[in-house]
Amino acid sequence: MVLNLLSRYIEAGAGTQLPPERQLAAEFGVSRNEIRKALARLEADGQLTREVGRGTFVRAPLAEQVSELDTLQRSTSPREAMEARLLIEPELASLAAINASYKQIETMQALATQMRHAKTWEAYEQYDGRLHCLIAEAAGNKLLAAVHGIVNDVRRAVVWKWLDTRPSGPPPDYSSFDEHDAIIGAIEKRDRAGAMDAMRRHLRTTSDKLIGSPG
Structure with a gap:
């Protein structure tokens, strides 16, 4: 329902700015939490972008993006996707340690908690994607965040389908839980080197599960 109501803003065209969450909630007669979930879904689907x-x-x-993106998704291997992430995301985490707001850090912590309680891999993937996008946003560099957005779109298409998703959801001792906590903890401490190293270790673990370390 909320997604349908928001469609009027999507249809207004690229560059249209949406009203604040509070105003949207009042306009549609729903809670801010429902608005927040709908906006996150649209952002994950590539229809919205949030700028600090x-x-x-x-x-x-x-439709204007699909041709180039579809080509990348069809021609990019899991190894290439992980190599790109290893080049970009550790630096984004390093910058986030300097520029992230306290609200962004609190949201990162909330997403990490939600991942620990995710009952399905689909739910886990959504929280995971939002966390990594938030770290990119918190870096405070629009160009790098845009590059990350492209890499993330390709990553979702070519990496997740290769991961072993048995059983139906992440186990309680899933390695990414502690790895995410380490990244967020370093960002909270404003530890650039620590955030970079923690992100690199996390991505190498993911890479090893797929294809072995890309180097």
Whole structure:
């Protein structure tokens, strides 16, 4: 329902700025939590982008993006996707340790907690994707965040389907839980080197589960 109501803003075209969550909740007669979930879903689907200090904006229609993105998804191997992540995401984590707001850090911690309680891999993937996108956003560099967005879209298409998702959800001792905590902890401490190293270790673990370390 909320997604349908938000469609009027999506249809207004790329660059359209959405009202604040509080205003949207009042306009549609729903809770801010419902608005927040719907916005997160649209962001994950590539229809919205959130910019720190500016607001939420409509991205270019997927039809305009799909050709190039589809080509990348079809031609990129899991190894290439992980190599790209290893080059970009540790630096983003390092920058986030300097620039992340306290609210962003609190949201990172909340997402990490939600991942620990995820009952399905689908739910875990959504929280995981939001966490990594939030770290990229918190880095405070729009160009790097945009590059990360492309890498993340490709990663979702070519990496997750290779992971072993048995049983139906992540086990209680899933390695990524502690790895995410380490990344967020370093960001909270404003430890650039620690955040970079923690992100690199996390991505190497993911890579090893897929194909062995890309180097």
